[in-house]
Amino acid sequence: MTVPTTPPPAAGASRGASGRVGPAATPPPAEPGDVLLSVEGLDVDLAGRTGGRVRVLEDVSFEVPRGRVVGIVGESGSGKTMLLRALMDILPDGATRDWRRVVLDGRNITSAASRERLPAAMVFQDPMTSFNPLVRIGAHLVEVAQRFQRVGRRQATALAREALVAVRIPDPDRVLSRYPHELSGGMRQRAMIAMALLARPELLLADEPTTALDATIQAQILALLRTLQAERSLTVLIVTHDLAVVAAVCDDVLVMKDGRIVESGDVDRVFREPRHPYTKELLDAAPTEPSPEEADA
Numbered sequence: 001m002t003v004p005t006t007p008p009p010a011a012g013a014s015r016g017a018s019g020r021v022g023p024a025a026t027p028p029p030a031e032p033g034d035v036l037l038s039v040e041g042l043d044v045d046l047a048g049r050t051g052g053r054v055r056v057l058e059d060v061s062f063e064v065p066r067g068r069v070v071g072i073v074g075e076s077g078s079g080k081t082m083l084l085r086a087l088m089d090i091l092p093d094g095a096t097r098d099w100r101r102v103v104l105d106g107r108n109i110t111s112a113a114s115r116e117r118l119p120a121a122m123v124f125q126d127p128m129t130s131f132n133p134l135v136r137i138g139a140h141l142v143e144v145a146q147r148f149q150r151v152g153r154r155q156a157t158a159l160a161r162e163a164l165v166a167v168r169i170p171d172p173d174r175v176l177s178r179y180p181h182e183l184s185g186g187m188r189q190r191a192m193i194a195m196a197l198l199a200r201p202e203l204l205l206a207d208e209p210t211t212a213l214d215a216t217i218q219a220q221i222l223a224l225l226r227t228l229q230a231e232r233s234l235t236v237l238i239v240t241h242d243l244a245v246v247a248a249v250c251d252d253v254l255v256m257k258d259g260r261i262v263e264s265g266d267v268d269r270v271f272r273e274p275r276h277p278y279t280k281e282l283l284d285a286a287p288t289e290p291s292p293e294e295a296d297a
């Protein structure tokens with residue numbers, strides 16, 4: 001694994017021609033038609049709170065080309081989180097998932113055994129949901145490195161340290177020895193991203209990874225995700241409420257409503273000429289002030 005040592009780009013300091021946050025030198029585009037994830041006909045039912053079943057995802061189909069950063073937007077309750085959880089096989093108890101066909105990184109996983117190791121990892125809005133408060137950051141990271149990279153303890157510790165360097169944590173040795181609550185929110189989020197990287201994902205799923213953070217820290221974490229995407233040729237699916245985030249960070253967008261995808265496509269196209277009335281509504285309702293990155297640009 002190569003260890004990036006360059007500092008994170010300042011938000012807004014390194015925009016490509018598209019105006020998005022990211023390193024100036026982007027790697028060559030993936031082969032056309034190189035689809036990392038293809039989902040066809042995904043339904044998810046949950047146990048309703050008052051008995052019965054509730055369909056929360058209905059006939060969801062989409063494709064994610066390798067190397068793209070895809071934003072998922074839509075009102076609260078539209079199924080964004082359940083979509084990511086369905087992909088990671090971490091739906092709530094009692095949920096049922098059904099899909100016609102799913103291919104991830106060339107592997108048909110339509111009927112993959114539950115808990116099979118997939119080249120995907122997820123980061124959550126609240127890092128405390130990923131960390132046991134009684135366990136030091138180092139032990140969390142070492143455990144993931146050992147499990148996913150099948151290495152001994154010594155090498156796992158080195159990999160854990162490298163992962164913290166990769167997410168631009170300036171003092172990795174100190175952070176390894178800290179408990180989760182001893183870190184700032186931004187540092188904790190970086191440590192969670194480091195933990196996700198140790199699973200060697202091709203696909204990184206992020207559910208509102210910056211919503212709980214201050215605006216400046218938010219911009220730094222988003223810039224980090226974009227940088228990691230480019231450095232590691234990751235493909236990223238990111239759920240957000242913030243259309244400014246989509247405009248600044250994402251290549252493509254999926255718009256969800258009532259458990260369905262109502263519109264999808266290139267961000268510039270969807271924002272310029274939305275086709276679905278709900279997308280128009282979302283765009284009309286969005287605040288017009290520039291995002292922190294845009295304000296600094």
Ligand SMILES: Nc1ncnc2c1ncn2[C@@H]1O[C@H](COP(=O)(O)OP(=O)(O)OP(=O)(O)O)[C@@H](O)[C@H]1O
Nearest residue numbers: 046047049056075076077078079080081082083092
């Ligand atoms: N544990 C659960 N049990 C039953 N229903 C649930 C559970 N969690 C979520 N739901 C329901 O599933 C639907 C989809 O929820 P989901 O969390 O995916 O929405 P979301 O788009 O992520 O919303 P938000 O933007 O508020 O995070 C909603 O109707 C929600 O009420």
Ligand SMILES: [Mg+2]
Nearest residue numbers: 080081082207
């Ligand atoms: Mg959610």
